[in-house]
Amino acid sequence: MSETAQSSHQADGEDDNRHLPARIEDRFHRFREKRARRRGLTPIAMPFSGYGSTEWIRVLSRVLLAKPDSSDEARSKKIRGWRSFTSIPVGNAKVTITAGDEIRVIEADRGGVIDEIIPVSLSPGWRSVELTVEGGGTVRAPVFIANPNAMIGLISDIDDTIMVTALPRPLLAAWNSFVLDEHARAPVAGMSVLYEKLVRDHPGAPVIYLSTGSWNVAAALTRFLSRHLYPPGSLLLTDWGPTHDRWFRSGKEHKEHSLERLVKEFPKLKWILVGDDGQHDEDLYSRFAETYPDRIAAIAIRQLTGGEALLAGGRTKSVRHATKEPIHWVYAPDGAGLAEQLDKLGLL
Helix, strand or coil: CCCCCCCCCCCCCCCCCCCHHHHHHHHHHHHHHHHHHHCCCEEEEEEEEEEECCCEEEEEEEEEEECCCCCHHHHHHHCCHHHHHHCCECCCCEEEEEECCEEEEEECCCCCEEEEEEECCCCCEEEEEEEEECCCCEEEEEEEECCCCCCEEEEECCECCCEECCCCHHHHHHHHHHHCCHHHCEECCCHHHHHHHHHHHCCCCCEEEEEEEEHHHHHHHHHHHHHCCCCCCEEEEECCCCCCCCCCCCHHHHHHHHHHHHHHHCCCCEEEEEEECCCCHHHHHHHHHHHCHHHEEEEEEECCCHHHHHHHCCCCCCCCCCCCCCCCEEEECCHHHHHHHHHHCCCC
């Protein structure tokens, strides 16, 4: 699970290791959950795209309360946009995961998030697993099984890399959490074509979209990617709100831990890392390349326009980053320019 689960039945006055904001948040969620259940709402799993190998899968989902007025699949699709942010999570919900012949009962974390590794034998390609919530319904969650012969994987940032937000960086998190409308977001020119070429030339390679955005906007981001013809992939987002020991979650730590985890989960893959030069991605990827130079196929950085850089708070000061071993860095303002340079490296 994404963090240690805390009992939803814990007495309000009982001392534990949770930070004060987390205890307040948990009490607030329990209050809302009780009221919602009295109104007849029942739990449902909101499925996210997972990933895995032929020997294991990572299942990602979130348990929320919804009206029992339609099929389980339809109910899960209704929980999206700002409604997803205001929806009520079910902390510590019991969920039965059925993947192939494997059946496992797991417990969601305090925010209702399911993040579980399941040992199972599945063939490469897109597959699905069943998620059944105790006291609720059953939905199917997509899972991409990487081809064991694949040698290249793609990890991409989202904001200002594949979609243009045109908002000051301090307002970006609030926009993503409260207002996000994928129709108001513009795709970066040529990036979807670039990603499709990478997927075509490296069949069976996993595609990971890594962002500091919250799970509340996963459905909206998935629709944006589909509408603008980006290849389907797994979203790695983070939960909104305080953790058990701090006021706010660290987006930087989320990205660092996700990169390190993917390297360990796919020991044979080299990664193409794609980001932008708006302050953070270059530094993050540079540190990652210092630690895992042999696991990098290339680092592609989309150069922001002057206006975009101003809204993002500026550009990274260093134009190129030194690493222990030669790492291929490519820079361009759009997907076409990056594709041309990756082609010269033999990656397209």
